[in-house]
Amino acid sequence: MTYCAGLCLDAGLVLASDSRTHAGVDYVTTYSKMRVFKPAPDRVFVILSAGNLAITQEIMSHVQRDLDRPPDGPHLASVDYLFEAAEYLGRLSTEAQGRHAEALHEAGVSGDVTMILGGQIRGRPHGLMMIYPQGNWIAASPETPYLQIGESKYGKPVLDRIASPGLTLEEGGRLLLVSLDATSRSNITVGPPYEVGLYRSGDLALCSQRRFGADDPFLRDLQAAWQAGIGGAFHALPRFEWEQEASRLGTG
Amino acid sequence: MTYCAGLCLDAGLVLASDSRTHAGVDYVTTYSKMRVFKPAPDRVFVILSAGNLAITQEIMSHVQRDLDRPPDGPHLASVDYLFEAAEYLGRLSTEAQGRHAEALHEAGVSGDVTMILGGQIRGRPHGLMMIYPQGNWIAASPETPYLQIGESKYGKPVLDRIASPGLTLEEGGRLLLVSLDATSRSNITVGPPYEVGLYRSGDLALCSQRRFGADDPFLRDLQAAWQAGIGGAFHALPRFEWEQEASRLGTG
DSSP states (O other): OOEEEEEEOSSEEEEEEOOEEESSTTOEEEOOOEEEEEEETTEEEEEEEEEOHHHHHHHHHHHHHHHHSOOSSOOTTTOSSHHHHHHHHHHHHHHHHHHHHHHHHHHTOOOOEEEEEEEEETTSOOEEEEEOTTSOEEEOOSSSOEEEEESOSTTHHHHHHHOOTTSOHHHHHHHHHHHHHHHHHHOTTOOSOEEEEEEETTOSSOSEEEEEOTTOHHHHHHHHHHHHHHHHHHHTSOOOHHHHHHHHTTOO | OOEEEEEEOSSEEEEEEOOEEESSTTOEEEOOOEEEEEEETTEEEEEEEEEOHHHHHHHHHHHHHHHHSOOSSOOTTTOSSHHHHHHHHHHHHHHHHHHHHHHHHHHTOOOOEEEEEEEEETTSOOEEEEEOTTSOEEEOOSSSOEEEEESOSTTHHHHHHHOOTTSOHHHHHHHHHHHHHHHHHHOTTOOSOEEEEEEETTOSSOSEEEEEOTTOHHHHHHHHHHHHHHHHHHHTSOOOHHHHHHHHTTOO
């Protein structure tokens, strides 16, 4: 399984992914799910992926080959809008799935790949999109500034409480690490190393790309601080009325 | 959809459920999913349910009829162990599903019902069990003191962080309300009124059964306190090393 998430903030983009891949519980391995493409000085793209690993690698190999040997049609160095990059990735994805559809279907294996694309092309706003296995896409918006792929439910509550376009990039990075950590605690197939990329709007290059292993001191501090903070929030919750009554009477 | 959860603590049991039922987004109604049976002075049972509402009501109607007109076989007033009550409910469930299996299958509707059973029979320990649609069951344990049914993922992270057998009943009640509230924020088909039942081991009757509507002042206070606590925990997280550096140099 996989869990990746992205935030589209006023200040820029935050992207994060876990690195655990499994084919059954006895073949759990580590693969990066964050790829950064900077095919020209006027643009940068970050792609997160969840789903069939072979199809994902095929898509990314085609992306790179199209940059090395530009085809007639669109590719990451040629597109004028971010949505055209999303369309291009969606087409590569459905084509790769289609090439293996029959064999995968016979084996009862899903070839689905879902991607998050974040990036910016000079002169256009930065943006964040999710590309479905069917090749279509949706974009994040100020009302819904986050997108998630893979095992997304466990990490969603904290996003629903905290995510807003006004967060700083660093706050966004902390939020996605907390969201990843919540997922990892509740689902053994999601886990570190976590990768976090920060992109400041207009920079056309990531300002930070960090990898946090399970023993990373910062990640451990963050996990401990969050656990302590949640515990503190829990113990500060209001008491039921009968507890207040018992306390007032000195019987509790 | 539905979300119900139970805690098996050293002190007793905590059970909680939402009350939202839907058949499509345009038919969302309110039904209690917590039923308390006290069929004899030496026992009490609480049943939470998720799944097909018609099958659930059929199961509960048979439970009550078996108490009114005792059959030859086991029923809630006759069983000697809590697991026999779980087996009995599992049998009623598979029988009810079986009666409608063909018609439901033709309509493409699932007849599945999952239940949580909590209770105690005098002279035996209190216990908490989940009864699967297939009629089999599992029990909560000190290592896994909580059970969930329905839309369980959003509410699981906080249980994974806080749930432990040493919680007081009131702490357990607050924890399940927070877990319900997290689910409700992330999934529109789960919502108040929430019902919470507390059972102190040995009492053979609930010591508290409360219903919290969306406008309940205590629920609103709890939601506000939790949101504030989460926000506080988030803002207290450690800063990335470059933020610390910038702060130390007075440039941040």
